Each structure stands twice: as structure tokens, then as C-alpha cells.
Amino acid sequence: MKRILIIDDDMDMCNLLGRFLGKKGFETEAGHSGNKGIAKFKESKFDVVLCDFRLGDKEGREVLKEIKQIDPYAIVIIITGYSDIKTAVDVIKAGAFDYITKPLIPEEVLNVISRALEQQSSGGAAESPRPATAAQTPAKRRSVAEDEYLVGQSPITKELYRQIELVAPTNYSIILYGESGTGKEVIARTIHQYSARKDKPFIAMDCGTLSKELAGSELFGHVKGAFTGALADKEGHFELANGGTLFLDEVGNLSVEIQAALLRIIQERKFKRVGGVKEMDVDVRIIVASNENLQDSYRKGRFREDLFHRFNEFSIILPAFRHRREDIPLFAEFFLAKANKELNKEVEGFEPEVMQIFLNYSWPGNLREFRNVIRRAALLTAGGLINIQVLPPEIVESNAFISTTGESYAPAVQHHPVAHKETDLKNAAAQAEYDTIMNVLKQVNYNKSRAAEILKIDRKTLYNKIKSYQP
DSSP states (O other): OOEEEEEOSOHHHHHHHHHHHHHTTOEEEEESSHHHHHHHHHHSOOSEEEEESBOSSSBHHHHHHHHHHHOTTOOEEEEESOOOHHHHHHHHHTTOSEEEESSOOHHHHHHHHHHHHHHHHHTTTTSOOOEEOTTOOGGGHHHHTTOSEEOOOSHHHHHHHHHHHHHTTSOOOEEEEOOTTSOHHHHHHHHHHTSTTTTSOEEEEEOTTOOHHHHHHHHHOBOTTSSTTOOSOBOOHHHHTTTSEEEEETGGGSOHHHHHHHHHHHHHSEEEOBTOOOEEEOOOEEEEEESSOHHHHHHTTSSOHHHHHHHTTEEEEOOOGGGOGGGHHHHHHHHHHHHHHHHTOOOOEEOHHHHHHHHHSOOTTHHHHHHHHHHHHHHHOOSSEEOGGGSOHHHHHHOOOBOTTSOBOOOTTOSOTTTTSOOOHHHHHHHHHHHHHHHHHHHTTTOHHHHHHHHTSOHHHHHHHHHHHOO
């Protein structure tokens, strides 16, 4: 019988959850404060921990951290009445399996617990991520869906993983370069899992949108009263990642002041919380990511040169998805397997025309865009094979695909719908507009978002104009 620990200072909630889960075949125990829950976890073995985010003596984030220190593989699900994305992101980054928002829906609670136990039984919670290999086929789709990530077979992908395997066991700081959507966080996690720190925390932070004040608090934590709104002490990402790996995405966006503080921490391995006076030791491996060249940034005065050299002990360039054509069929099967599992469907595969479009589209959004296209197509497909009708129009229309004979075919919009009309001022203007739009589309490889930006119109207007040119 699976055992579940419920940590909540609301005794009624503990009783209700306990009774419901008991009827579903689980054995439960309750801790009515953070400290009591941690004590119970130390005393006995539990398969899952349900922990409220707001407790009388401490936050659920603190409980999560202490439980993870006791057992790094513990499955902790956070319950929160604050359904904002910030709370969700924070607890997931800190190592929670998932979060549930109040008011609790019994079936949702049961579903999240079931997913957690399923992952545990498959080894996902207690082992490093298991990469799917290039040898896997559609017949193995169901098992592929259990894998956390895929290693492709293209030469450029093999070289990428060769570098990862070389640098992962070291303590080198690493810069990851790559376009948005190329999977920089996945690669950072992979490096962590291949390292001696794999049993310690992996903490990720997106630096792209943080103000100077918020970045300091998120990185270093703060003490109560350090600034308006600092109602309690808070651990920063360095504390949460201590002993493990800290991943800083879009690091080039950090302010000069935060860059200076980062340099000091890297040099001295000590830091202070914002508003605090106590210095704390820290042992963290840092991996940073940027979609711009940090060497160019420091030459232009936007990034500290000394910090760049601290980070640049090793750098890896992640290839854009359009440069990994050999991996497209593999990732198509991989993402379809995951979509089938998520949607409880059995979509069998892709029509040849669809795969040809995939192979020739430029994928400006990289793997993230490809995954979303597959998920959408799977949702719209009742069964059998995914066909061209369920693909987003921007991919179908902008895809100058190549036939099996090698002959190039232009998109459907590449005809001159006004050429046969009587030449007058109105038609001449329409023809000039058409030619301008088509020239820009060709320049940007039929990326309509980019074309709309260059033409200084929105995407919807661009779509309507293209549609109006069709017979």
C-alpha cells in the first residue's frame, strides 16, 4: 500500500484529504505544521508528500528543501491557494513534482498523485533522465513517451553530446549559446545529470525579465524588511542550488550591479542576502545561457569582461533545429508519443506529405515550436495519421517544400492574382503591394511573423492580404 504524508496546518483539510485518499487505497499520515511534517518524514518512509504552501511556521518551499535534503528523490506536491504562475514556477524549480491549487478537486489530486507514482515506478523520480535513442521506432512509441528527452542521430547532435560528456564530470562553468527554443535548459539539466552533482539540486532562473531589485532577491534571497514587501526571510537561488547546479538563462540581461555581485560570489564563494549582514558559504556550479554572443556584449560595454571570462571556462553552441534535419522524424515520433500519452490518444503517425513539410520548414521557433505543432496536430486528429489539414496554416502556406523528385514547389500564394486584370491605378497599386509582400517573404524564408514585422503590419493583416491574392 502506497503511503502519503499530508502536511497542512488546517486540520480539517488533513482529515478530508486523509479520508478521500484512504477510500482510494492509500495509507496517510498528517503533520499539522512544517516542522511536524518534516519530523514525520524523517521517522518513516512515504511515497508522496502533499504539502501546503502556506504553513504557520514556515513556507512550503522551505519544507520542500528540507525534505529534499533528507531524500533527494522524494516526491513532493505543493498545495497552494495562490494560483499565480510565479508560485508554480518557484516550487517546480525548487524540486517539487507538481503543484495543485485550492479549492482542491479530488480527482485532480488523485490524478497528480497517480502521475507521480507512475513516474516513480518507471524510475523517473529515482534515476537520472533516460534519453531515448535514435534506434527507437514508432512501434515503441508508448515506451518512448516515458523518456524525458531525446538524443538525435544527426552528426551535429552527436558532436553536441560528445562535448557534454566531456565537460559534465568537471566543475567548469559553461556558457550555452543558442536561439530561443533550442533546448538550452534541457542541455543544462543533462550536464547536471551527467555530473558528480546529480544528487544535488538543479535550480534554473530566467534572467530575461527581472528588474535589478527582483534579480537580487531571486539570486541571493533577502531578509525580512529589506525592502517594501519583504515580509519574511527568503532563500535565493544560490542557497537552493547549494552543492548542485545553478542555471541562469538569458544572463546577458542582468544589470551591471547584479553582474558585480555575481563576480564576487564566484570569486569568494560567499554571499549575503539582500539587506542581510551574515555571509554564507556556497558551492554551486554555474551554467549560463544566452542567445547573443557575450563576448560581443562585453566589447560593447553591456556585460562585464571579467565575469564573461569567469563563465567562459567552456562554451557550447546549440544547433538550430533547421540544421538537424536528420533528427526531425525522430523528434516527430518522440513528441507524438508524448502527446498521445498526454491526450490519451493513439494517433499512429504522419502522412508522407506532412513529414515532407516538416523536413523543409525553417522552424524559427526551433524544438519548442515543433513540439507545439505536434501537440496541436495530435489534439485535432481523431485517429490514424496526422494530415496536412491539422497543421497550422502559417506552416503549410509558408513552406516552399520539395517533392521526392527534387523539384521545388512554391507556396500556394506565389502566383500573380492581379496580373490578368485590366491595368489601372488601383490594380497597379495592388500588384506593387503583392510584389513587395512576396519579396519580403522570400527574404525571410516565408516566416510570416518576421515578414509582418518588416512590413510594419500585424500578422492578421498579412494573412488577410495573402488570402485576398488567392483566386
